[in-house]
Amino acid sequence: MLQYALPIQVDTIDLLTVNKVVKGRLDLMVLRHMACQLQLALLTTSQQVDMTKSPMVYELTERQSCLHRIVFYRSQVLHEQETLSFVGFVSGRQTGSDDILNEELSQADRHMLAKLTHIPGLLAYSSMELRPGRWYNLVMMQTLDVKANLKGIDMHQHAAYHLAPRAYDWIRIHSGIFPGGLAKNAPQLLKSKHYAFHHQTNNFQMHEIMY
Template identity: 65%
Template sequence: MYQMLQYSLPVQVQEIHALEKNNVLKGRTDLIVLRHMARQLRLTLLTIDGASDAVFPLRYQLTERHTSLHRMLFYRPAQLFGEETLSFVGFVSGRQPAIDLDLSAELLQADQQMLTKLTHIPGLLAYSSLELQPGRWYNLVVMQSFEVKSDLKKIDMHQHAAYQLGPRAYDWIRIHSGIFPGGLAKNTPQLIKTRHYAFTATLKNFQLYEAVY
């Protein structure tokens, strides 16, 4: 799936190497991490008791190698056992070297509020976040279809985090869109496109580059 790449070039940049930050294509590497996260979702699912009085979302937390923290939320776990194709969005972010305590607290609050509101989105199945190294977060959102993305974007807290907090807290973000053919059981994620954001004070807060696979 990586043999043929086509790139759409936004006005801000002519090529990915012109980005001030996040100027290397990392689709293959990121996909390895996202596949690992999907595998952990699947393994955790197999340990869940089918209690009828379960409160959703189901919340789990693992400590992986090198004390990496892995949080998982299951909104509709029963729908993750099938073999139909599922959609996913993977967010990879690099924090700025130093952000103040108030901004960190605001980010945490926004994150908690948004995760609660996601419960009301029917096609959202699971959310996973892994701090692979300090300040380097991977987030995986598993959905029934990409139509769910429009519902996610309508959440006020998502808009606040994306447009107000993000440029102040992150150096860069990569957003991958793709599918799981055969569901999590097959665990063979395929990328469809990637958007690279480099936050800067000189070009309207960010530069953008998009790769279509």
């Protein structure tokens, strides 16, 4: 499932006072595993289908029946040994089930996947539910400038400002690079942000780390 990075608009943004554990290094281990699976899917799929078609969806089942979905947009660039950029989203869903909200998120997910096709520099997107309610998402791009185009999509703004604050207790966003490309699989973090939502006050707190 796609995760949405922008929190709701509020009058004040407080520094995170309770849980400042951003877990960047731990999250990076999972994101690196996802990058490895992405590369494996890239190599396997390229031998079976025409990878010039976009988007190309690939699904695999991880351990403990975790579904890992990978969408290739410009897979040919992923073969190159040049530095690539990435954004990793990690989120914790609120406890309890809201069927209406779940359906809204699913609809936003489907619409976003179609619109991402038109963003230059976007290479691939993968998502994996490591355990119930704990989503990891890896966005591969040529440069981090692509993030501005992602945020400009109307469906992204709707999901970020209206759906995510209702659906998640917290979101961690990691930005970084893959020196030497995907094949080397040695990601480096540049920046991490941790958002903790306060649903009763319609506010949130944020803690940021620069590496």
